[in-house]
Amino acid sequence: GRTYLITGAASGIGKATASHLRQQGHTVIGADLQGADISADLATPEGRAELVDHAHELTAGRLDAVVACAGLAQFTPATVQVNYFGVVATLEGLRPLLAAGTDPRAVLISSVTSVHPHDTAIVDAALSGDEEATVAAAQAAIDRGEGYAIYPSSKAALARWLRRTAVTDDWAAAGIPLNGVAPGTVVTPMTEGMLADAGIRKVVDASVPMRLHGHARPEQIAPLPAWLASPENSHVTGQVVFIDGGAEAVLRGDST
Ligand code: NAD
Incomplete structure (x- = not known):
């Protein structure tokens, strides 16, 4: 058997994977804030170092293989600290x-919201690697x-980091595929509040x-990161695979 490290393993998609x-x-x-083999707070540089130690x-x-699932969906700067800096530090x-x-193999969890409108100040600051400036941009939002823009911005930055990074010598030339999975709505504690609100759910x-297949359960997401992280995946790299009931196909439409 293989040895995998999964962040966010105490809940939702990470737990199911x-x-x-x-x-x-x-x-x-498993790694998580608590309730897993490794306890580490990926919102902080100290916690990220603890994970690696x-x-x-x-x-x-x-x-x-590593599957980076830990994520946060709050209107707070911590959301971009976990979703972008925490994931990048995990993988690097x-x-x-x-x-x-x-x-x-390495896999991260993006989101269909990565192709929603986002805050370019947050995205640019994150991609520059300046966490302090990123937190300031999130606070400004x-x-x-516009705190709602933080989550999609964190996922957009992560998708761009993925494409830049997967093709570098450290990853591609070293034979390590690096990919993302971008779910739509999955029934986990993260979406409980949203799904309880009939108005938001309708939109x-x-x-x-x-729609016929309903909202995805985490068990229906897990096989995709598992395959991308398996030896069977020899040639897929630098990709974000959307598992969203077609939502991204609608948004992208005729743009290539
Ligand atoms: P979840 O809340 O069930 O699980 C997320 C896990 O990440 C939790 O166990 C949490 O403790 C952990 N985490 C949060 N902050 C952390 C920190 N600072 N340090 C360490 N661990 C931390 O949510 P989920 O739906 O399973 O989300 C998993 C991933 O999937 C996230 O990256 C999320 O953004 C992404 N995602 C979820 C959905 C959805 O609809 N649920 C859709 C698209 C993408």
Whole structure:
């Protein structure tokens, strides 16, 4: 069996992906704020360093795959700190362990909101790697009453980071596919509040052509990151695969 490290493993999509991989006979090291093998706060540089330290201790320096699921969807600067800086630090920090693994793979969880309108100040600051400036841009959005833009901006920045990074020598030339999965609405604690609001649910559901299948359960997402992180995936890299009932296809429309 392979050894996987999954962040956000205590809940939702991360938990379902961990179960899916364990059922296939693999070893999964879970990380989360609490309730997993590794406790680490990915909103902070100290917590990100702790994740990497604990991963070294638990693996003797080798991992076969990493699935970065930890995420936050609040109108706070912490949302971009976890969703962008936490994910980038997870993948960059664990890359040396992947380089020592067998058929190494990495996957992050994006979102259909990555192609929604976003705040370019937040996206540009994140991509420049300046966390302080990114937090300031997020706070400025909140002050304008646009805190809702933080989440899509964090996911848009992450998608651009992914495409830039996957093709570099550290990843592509080292034979480590790096991909993203972008779900639409998934029934997890993250979306509980949104789905309980009939008005919001109506607007969100109206953007999904394949309504017949309902809202995805995390178990219906898990096989996709699991496959992207498996040795069977030899040539998919630098991609964000949308698993959203067709919502992204509508938004992208005729643009290539
Ligand atoms: P969830 O809230 O069930 O799980 C997220 C997990 O991340 C939680 O266990 C939480 O403790 C952890 N986390 C949050 N902040 C953290 C921090 N600072 N340090 C460490 N761990 C932290 O939500 P989910 O729906 O399973 O979300 C998983 C991923 O999927 C997220 O990246 C989310 O943005 C993305 N996503 C979710 C949906 C959806 O509809 N649920 C849609 C698109 C994308």
